[in-house]
Amino acid sequence: HYIAMQQERLLKVLVIGDLGVGKTSIIKRYVHQIFSQHYRATIGVDFALKVLNWDQQTVVRLQLWDIAGQERYGNMTRVYYREAVGALVVFDMTRFSTFQAVLKWKGDLDAKVALCNGRPVPVVLLGNKCDQQRYGLCSKLPKLDTFSREQGFVGWYETSAKDDTNIEAAITCLVENIMSSS
Ligand code: GDP
Ligand code: MG
Secondary structure, eight states, X not given: OXXXXXXXXXXXXXXXXXXXXXXXXXXXXXXXXXXXXXXXXXXXXXXXXXXXXEETTEEEEEEEEOOXXXXXXXXXXXXXXXXXXXXXXXXXXXXXXXXXXXXXXXXXXXXXXXXXXXXXXXXXXXXXXXXXXXXTHHHHSOOHHHHHHHTTOSEEEEOBTTTTBSHHHHHHHHHXXXXXXX
């Protein structure tokens, strides 16, 4: 006999970037009502879960880790990064300083977590608030295709948590990379 086995994968994914770029809004947009504030007091980060029927054999339990105010210090503890298998690095398309911080966040991540095989965890770059005026920021931004490839991101998206633009696409891209890299 054949018994169809379903495997379940628990994926810890970090959402990092400067204060106010829209990390919490992105998570809330993506997860909708399944957001839990239950862990805030105990572990000092917000934590949301989305269950995906990834394919016929695989259920993905996607844990999205928010950082709830600690981003003002510009880096996170090793405990926060531990066992993460991927990340979204978010900047605000209307504030250039948040883009300048992107490599600091990526560097902090790569210094503190890696896959079992030693390779860096997959990271997708999000330019959030694309619904808004950019006040000339576009001219300052490097070509994000080139930038993201050179800096080791697996992809990049312009997103809007407000208008629900590319949030699902960006997270799906990340999960596809995670599933094929581990
Ligand atoms: P966090 O500090 O990175 O978690 O940022 P928040 O999610 O708290 O968002 C900071 C502010 O930006 C809030 O006032 C949000 O309503 C706003 N915001 C977040 N995402 C978007 C977006 O896509 N478009 C616009 N226009 N505002 C956004
Ligand atoms: Mg927040």
